[in-house]
Amino acid sequence: MTVRVGVIGGGQLARMMIAPAVELGLDLRVLAEADGMSARLAATAVGDYRDLETVRAFARDVDVVTFDHEHVPQRVLRALVADGVQVHPGPDALQYAQDKLVMRARLTELGVPQPDWAAVRDADQLQRFVDDHGGGAVVKTPRGGYDGKGVRVVHGGDEAADWFAALADGDALLAEELVPFTRELAQQVARRHSGEMVAYPVVETVQRDGVCAEVIAPAPGVGGRLAELAEGIGRTIAEGVGVTGMLAVELFETDDERILVNELAMRPHNSGHWSQDGAVTGQFEQHLRAVADLPLGGTEPREDWTVMINILGGPADGALEDRLAQAMTAHPSAKIHTYGKSPRPGRKVGHVNVAGADLDDVVYVARAAAARFL
Template sequence: MTVRVGVIGGGQLARMMIAPAVELGLDLRVLAEADGMSARLAATAVGDYRDLETVRAFAQDVDVITFDHEHVPQEVLRALVDDGVKVHPGPDALQFAQDKLVMRARLAELRIPQPDWAAVHDAAELQAFLDDHGGRAVVKTPRGGYDGKGVRVVASGTDVDDWFSGLDEGGALLVEELVPFVRELAQQVARRPSGQIVAYPVVETVQRDGVCAEVIAPAPDATDRLVRVAAEIGHRIAEGLGVTGMLAVELFETDDERILVNELAMRPHNSGHWSQDGAVTGQFEQHLRAVADLPLGVTERRAAWSVMVNILGGPAEGALEDRFPAAMAQHPEAKIHTYGKAPRPGRKVGHVNVSGEDLDDVVYTARAAAAFFA
């Protein structure tokens, strides 16, 4: 019997699940937020993912629910579970990707290495943390932030008074030490409901203005210890939080050789786009395998190196697709993926993957191919 997988959210992550779903013989259905979204080819419903009855109606026609994003409210998720719907990842796991304060507290219980942190309710508490951590820190809104949004480096307890004033009664912000990192990494693992876990190679991510710009797989100059520790962290989090599907763990490598957890995402993730073309099993196929509780695929690389370069913003004039012929002619080894989104400064509208045996050549080709779409 064909398994019907319902994806809540019609963005580019849902879009990139379409092809592997077809190849796996799965029936992919999407609840999109609006008409014309990235995953419109598979959209079978349009509606508000925050509305329980809308989501319930969508869930009636699928065998399992998964997500393009982490923003579906807990009360909606728990009502689906109470209705007997299979939800992967489930609400007990997803809460840790929805609220950074909840995540930090749970990782502390699991003794996962992470930056020093605190919940702060006002400027005085923030100033006390700053005084104890060298006078500078990172403040984050616990919910809703991504791609640099909801994140601010501060040097005074009053630097986020606007955020404090917007908190609900008893609410708090997350403050973290300003980590002396030498680079950012990401570790992806996949876990199926029956418990099988596989890990991908740890990768290096390059951020610009708070947005992931490039990913290098595997992370250059990664020691055996780094590879082992990153994979262990991914396994421990997936099991400790009960994650099902893809899990991305964003990491800091510090100047004193610590590996610290920065953020979590319980879905396919930008740091894993390289795997579409550079791994035996890409992350979108793997996510579908996991949520359908199918045996997980091999995660080995197809080449020594793979590099992903995001297409940010897109061309000022003309459609993105108009640039395909020239880019393909100049760089036939590049794999170009676009999201069906209108160009806008800073917006992720696509990415380019290149794999090969020489890292310098792979980086150059990926950047050059992506430049055709600027």
């Protein structure tokens, strides 16, 4: 039987599931937000993922539902489950990727290292948190943030007044200590419903303006202890929240060799794009295997180093595709991935993967190839 996998959301993550779905013989179907989205080739429906009847109609013709993003409301997810639909990851897991306060509370229960945090309901509570944490804090809206949106560094309780004013009754913001981190890492784990798990090597991520810009796999200079620690955290969380599919754990590394959990994502993640060309099993294939309840694939790196550089914005004049020729001529070893999106400042429109034995060379080629698209 051909397994029909339905993906809610038609962005680049859904698009990048198309290639492994074809090779694995899965029938991929996408509920896209609009015509012409990144994953248009596999789009079988267009509609609002917040509308239960739209999602229900889409789910009727698939064997399992999964996601391009984490924004499908809990009420929709829970109705699907009540209908008997296979939803991976399920609503119980997804809530931890949808609400950062719920996530922080669960990680505390799981004993996973993370920044000090508190739920703050007003400026006074935030001021006390700032005072207790060296005069600064990170404030986050628990829901709806991504790529640096909904995140603010503050040094006084009044600096989030607008967000407090907009809070519904009973809601709170998340305050976190400002971690003096030396760099950011990411750990990915795939988990099946049965509990089977595999972990990817921990990678280094470089953010610019709150957006992932570069990834180096595996993270340079990470010895056995730190790699084990990161993998252990990933596995503990995957198991503890009951995720099915890919889990990405964004981490801070401190100068005293601690690693603290920053964010979670329950889907293929920008920090894992390197694996398409750099690991035995790419994260998009792995996600499909996990949600279609197929055995998980090997996660070993295929080369000493793989570097991923995001193409942010794209060319000011014309389409990304217009630059393919010059980029390929200059860099025949670069694997260029396009998202079928129009260029726009700051927008993720593609990425480049380069693998090889010499990290300096690999970084150079990957950056140079990506720069051809700007």
